[in-house]
Amino acid sequence: MSNPVFDNNAIFRDPKKARRQQTQRGAQQPGMVQDRATTATVGYDTDALNRMYGAPSATTAQTGRLTYDDVIMKTGGLLAVVVVMAALTWFVVPDALKMPVLVVGALVGFVLGMVNSFKKVPSPGLIVAYSVAEGAFLGGISWYFENMFDKPGLVMQAVLATMSTFAACLVLFRSGKVRVTPKFTKWLLTAMVGYLVFSLLNVVLSFMNVGGGGAFGPLRGGGLGILVGLFAVGLAAAMLIVDFDSIKRGVEAGVPAKFAWTAAFGLVVTLVWMYLEFLRLIAILRGSN
Template sequence: MSNPYFSNSKIFGEQRRPANPYPNRAQAPNQAPGPWGPQPGAGQATAPAPGYDQQFASVEQSFYGPSAGSMQTGRMTYDDVIMKSVGVLAVVVGVAVASWFIVPDAMKVPAMIVGLIGGLVLGLVNAFKREPSPGLILAYAALEGVFLGMISGVFEMLWPGIVVQAVLATFITFGVTLALFKSGKVRVTPKFTRFLMIGMISYGIFCLVNLGIMWFTDFGGAFGVRSMELNVLGMSIPLGVVIGLVAVVLAAMSLIMDFDAIQRGVQSGAPRKYAWAAAFGLTVTLIWLYIEFLRILAILRGD
């Protein structure tokens, strides 16, 4: 059996039935004593009833046949999550590449604003929906793809090669975080959750304040407060790099939360449709991680 519990059980282990369902049929003694004396006809071999082989084969298939898969049970599996995540990310990347090369220069800024606002709205809708909607999740991925295509094109024009660097940094961080989670070295605890919540709220407030400064003042240029310099041991370090590294740590912690939620969902037998919710959560975090690396690299490379 595929279930380890049944395989190792003394009751449901390998020796669950004899090779011959009636091993003593042909070797029966002349008289087999029963609870009320000798049984008539016990010394004679008895032929199986007509149709017995077909009946036993049917019963055997019912009890010892292959285990039901996720299609039969309707439960979420890791394969479901992987396939849905790859699909959603493929939409993001495909739309980003297409919009990068197809959208005319005069429409790039409007397209970026539409992608940013539309992605934010659908992100909030998907985050608060009780039931995952594949259509809305894919629409979110398409809008985010438009935004990422536009902003990546601008950054690549100003700092050639920066997009490849940001993509590599994103997936390396994803791989390291997944390896740490799988090894058991990092686990989600109440303290971990509280720290992440406080950090994300604080970072969100900072981003809103910095956005207001960028829009309504000339302070700091394109990165606002992030462009300020910190003097540490005689070295000048951009504040944006420090804040960006903190944001990367928060995003990595968010990935660990995503992995933990997926693991608990699979172990508890969550419905298969929630693989879409898991794919959505991973996509949101990876996009956040990519944007942070893109900004850190731009600040390091200067104007």
């Protein structure tokens, strides 16, 4: 299992499937490759063809293909939108309105997240709108954690922990010490399903006022909450590794540059989740429940 943003888009999936489909189409239309090769050279003399063959190969940027720079730039831009909106929510929105803004941002972000995850062609406008909504949500919930729990520095600790984990995952992936294998993805699928069921159960018990757990629910407080928080952060880190692998496949396959928006969106989704898990884990460790 990978990030649904990547998993629902065919261009970021395992290339073996794409090659099988391409082979089947080629078998249905014999002679196509030869005809295209012949057509492509019509109108060129020998000297012109020699100059073309001797010229440097076009880069991926020149051919309109996805590059790592595209992904980095768009991811940085989306994160900047998230940070700016979070800051505006924290410092500009009145305290009495922060909770409504938090709730609206969470709901809008969830809806736009689902819409963008299932779109086959990325929509930059909708992806930026998602970042705006998530920024408002993160600004509200960050203010709530730090002020309502009276824990100065909590948000900065969560931000630094998220950035450090992202950097560590990237270094491990680039070094080849961590690889995305079928066994790895199978483990991640099982763990994600288990965590989802656990989280839903915690929410249900919270609404029913069963058990303690303070602001985090009966299954997320105390020692158990710390263990669950560490497990959730580990899941988010594993998801980042899978995201990196999906982006690597997309770059190597030469997919269109517009899908850099999809890649950036997927990374932002994972980073937002990781930040929230760190925020909750650090709050528990500092005794806020």
